Amino acid sequence: MTISDIAKAAGVSPAVVSRVVNRDKTLRIGKETRERVEKAIDELDYAPNAAARSLRSASSGLIAMVVHDVTNPVYGEILRGAQQTAGTLGKAIIVSDGSHLDDRASRLLELIGGNGVDGLILQAGGVNSDLVLARAGRQSVPTVLLQAALDTNTHLVSLPDERAAATATDHLLSLGHRRIGCLATGEGMTFTRNREAGWRRAMRRAGRSAKADDIVHGQPSIEDGRNCAGRLIDAHPDLTALLCFNVVAAIGALQAAQDKGLRVPDDLSIVAIHDIELADHLSVPLTTVAMPLFEMGARAVELVSDKSTVTGGVSVIDTRDPELVVRASTAAPSR
Amino acid sequence: MTISDIAKAAGVSPAVVSRVVNRDKTLRIGKETRERVEKAIDELDYAPNAAARSLRSASSGLIAMVVHDVTNPVYGEILRGAQQTAGTLGKAIIVSDGSHLDDRASRLLELIGGNGVDGLILQAGGVNSDLVLARAGRQSVPTVLLQAALDTNTHLVSLPDERAAATATDHLLSLGHRRIGCLATGEGMTFTRNREAGWRRAMRRAGRSAKADDIVHGQPSIEDGRNCAGRLIDAHPDLTALLCFNVVAAIGALQAAQDKGLRVPDDLSIVAIHDIELADHLSVPLTTVAMPLFEMGARAVELVSDKSTVTGGVSVIDTRDPELVVRASTAAPSR
DNA sequence: CTGTTAGCGCCTTCAG
DNA sequence: CTGAAGGCGCTAACAG
Numbered sequence: 001m002t003i004s005d006i007a008k009a010a011g012v013s014p015a016v017v018s019r020v021v022n023r024d025k026t027l028r029i030g031k032e033t034r035e036r037v038e039k040a041i042d043e044l045d046y047a048p049n050a051a052a053r054s055l056r057s058a059s060s061g062l063i064a065m066v067v068h069d070v071t072n073p074v075y076g077e078i079l080r081g082a083q084q085t086a087g088t089l090g091k092a093i094i095v096s097d098g099s100h101l102d103d104r105a106s107r108l109l110e111l112i113g114g115n116g117v118d119g120l121i122l123q124a125g126g127v128n129s130d131l132v133l134a135r136a137g138r139q140s141v142p143t144v145l146l147q148a149a150l151d152t153n154t155h156l157v158s159l160p161d162e163r164a165a166a167t168a169t170d171h172l173l174s175l176g177h178r179r180i181g182c183l184a185t186g187e188g189m190t191f192t193r194n195r196e197a198g199w200r201r202a203m204r205r206a207g208r209s210a211k212a213d214d215i216v217h218g219q220p221s222i223e224d225g226r227n228c229a230g231r232l233i234d235a236h237p238d239l240t241a242l243l244c245f246n247v248v249a250a251i252g253a254l255q256a257a258q259d260k261g262l263r264v265p266d267d268l269s270i271v272a273i274h275d276i277e278l279a280d281h282l283s284v285p286l287t288t289v290a291m292p293l294f295e296m297g298a299r300a301v302e303l304v305s306d307k308s309t310v311t312g313g314v315s316v317i318d319t320r321d322p323e324l325v326v327r328a329s330t331a332a333p334s335r
Numbered sequence: 336m337t338i339s340d341i342a343k344a345a346g347v348s349p350a351v352v353s354r355v356v357n358r359d360k361t362l363r364i365g366k367e368t369r370e371r372v373e374k375a376i377d378e379l380d381y382a383p384n385a386a387a388r389s390l391r392s393a394s395s396g397l398i399a400m401v402v403h404d405v406t407n408p409v410y411g412e413i414l415r416g417a418q419q420t421a422g423t424l425g426k427a428i429i430v431s432d433g434s435h436l437d438d439r440a441s442r443l444l445e446l447i448g449g450n451g452v453d454g455l456i457l458q459a460g461g462v463n464s465d466l467v468l469a470r471a472g473r474q475s476v477p478t479v480l481l482q483a484a485l486d487t488n489t490h491l492v493s494l495p496d497e498r499a500a501a502t503a504t505d506h507l508l509s510l511g512h513r514r515i516g517c518l519a520t521g522e523g524m525t526f527t528r529n530r531e532a533g534w535r536r537a538m539r540r541a542g543r544s545a546k547a548d549d550i551v552h553g554q555p556s557i558e559d560g561r562n563c564a565g566r567l568i569d570a571h572p573d574l575t576a577l578l579c580f581n582v583v584a585a586i587g588a589l590q591a592a593q594d595k596g597l598r599v600p601d602d603l604s605i606v607a608i609h610d611i612e613l614a615d616h617l618s619v620p621l622t623t624v625a626m627p628l629f630e631m632g633a634r635a636v637e638l639v640s641d642k643s644t645v646t647g648g649v650s651v652i653d654t655r656d657p658e659l660v661v662r663a664s665t666a667a668p669s670r
Numbered sequence: 671c672t673g674t675t676a677g678c679g680c681c682t683t684c685a686g
Numbered sequence: 687c688t689g690a691a692g693g694c695g696c697t698a699a700c701a702g
Contacts, residue, residue, distance in 0.1 A: 002695055013673045018697055028671055045473050050451025051389035052695035055678050060386065061442045062429070070418070071411035079405050083432055092442040094397070095430045097418055107396045107427040116385025138380050222612060251616050277557060281586050282616050337679055348689045353681055363687050387679035390694050674701070679694105686689075 001046045010040040065121040081297025119304035144304040148189040156314045164322035165198030168271040177241040185246045187217035225252020240333035241269040265331035285327035292320040336381045345375040400456040416632025454639035459485045479639040483524040491649045499657035500533030503606040512576040520581045522552035560587020575668035576604040600666035620662035627655040
């Protein structure tokens, strides 16, 4: 069913059909002619061809979003925010795990290079992503970085990471903890550095020093969280509290505490950044700092769709303050 | 950068460039000519326009996947499988929450209607999805249904639901449970009915009857799982075990047990269908039945991309048997 | 007020 | 072995 099929059926020209379909306000047309056209559209079940439209309009109505791991509940929340706003703007979202981008022939790469997407939201961090970005940048697809900066030419959407880490640390400090370790994820990434800074600042303000080896870096997975937290505990048996930069890693930390025969929170308090519904249902309900993830996803879509976005800026999502959610994994130190 | 820009720069015709780009084996071309073309492509950073290609080839390299809730870890696993296979086939995936499809003007609906996607993977269940499907069907976009049948004209990809529920029930039975309740999700859906059948079959085989009011239907959310399980417990205080059709609802059930002062597994055993990594880290580690979710996602993409897929068939993903993962939430009844 | 035309960028014949 | 041309379906500008 093409537009000219409809035109033929309704006895008008393709242009008229096009204007009816697109609700062209300036079109003055006989009431019955319009009805004839609409009837034809309906009966023949016509829908405009997406590729032809994209070609003509040089816009696809598609936004690509690349995140590290779609199964991570944290990213699910970002994606939900993105979806919602995309819906409002009449766009759809192509999601991809960063892990699939090594494939040189990936369809997503082709789309990004060939104007097949109107924008790219990228959570950088791996070598692959960098490649994608380079390509996108050169082809001037509007790009927004999520959480981690890559260069200074690309707009970055950030969370109030520094404050979140400080809030979490302050909470531990106010409970009386003095030696607070740090289980970091995403070494070298912008958001990680900001969280580190928040932790250091809070410690310093309390007259405590955050020692270099009170921090370990790992992957945001249960497995790696468990290993890294285990190493940290072994190296520093005097730690009474742990700040985890990622809920998922924190679940691993919970496991590590159990491995070492440490009770949470009695022997070790744990706070994590990012609140997820499940935090309340873990072996020890986790105290967390909630971040505006949904809003970040939404904002990223807005920004990438807005040609007035200044390249190279930074948008911090501060519509909601990092909010401490106290659960059972934190308490005053028992030693 | 269009193909003719490159042609001009390399001093050849657009057709030659096209064939170089597409690795046309039949193209006999002077070695140095080819090099000139490749150099031009490289230097001018040419990438073929996606819309033009789609228009010409009548295929977009895009597959739409509609699920109920992207934040549900179960769907994350399906999505991962889908992504992986899509990568292999040179396709990208557009993901959407079913919830956004009520919007009549949704971009996804436009794409589906207008040949903007090569296939549709749909997890039906809501009124909205039905609408999408109807549209897709009429436009003859290859469609594959996930888990729930809608009509008999569309290929369905299923899990071994009946066996999974029977496996779970057998486990409880073998522990000595006699009154086993059922917390179902997705009332009336194919996969739910199959699981109900598995439960009934296992009960009958053990000489026990599964009474009609030993089953409640709810949403696959913690909240609703908690409420429904609570009601079931109140109505049938003699139940010693609960079979949950969904891990997420099962987490709610765990909560409900706690609400009622019931210890798990001492007073109430709980098994859930679908294994997720987190099940091991809950307040009570959940005994589950693992299903081949990843494989299902992968297979759905294969089927939807394969024109030889017979419409109306059913593919049961039985590359892996439903596998019981025993954790702490099940034990012999104490009463 | 409505129809005709040209061209978005690509690829596949078909000539040369 | 390479180039020219038509058309995929749509729409914006221009004629009628």
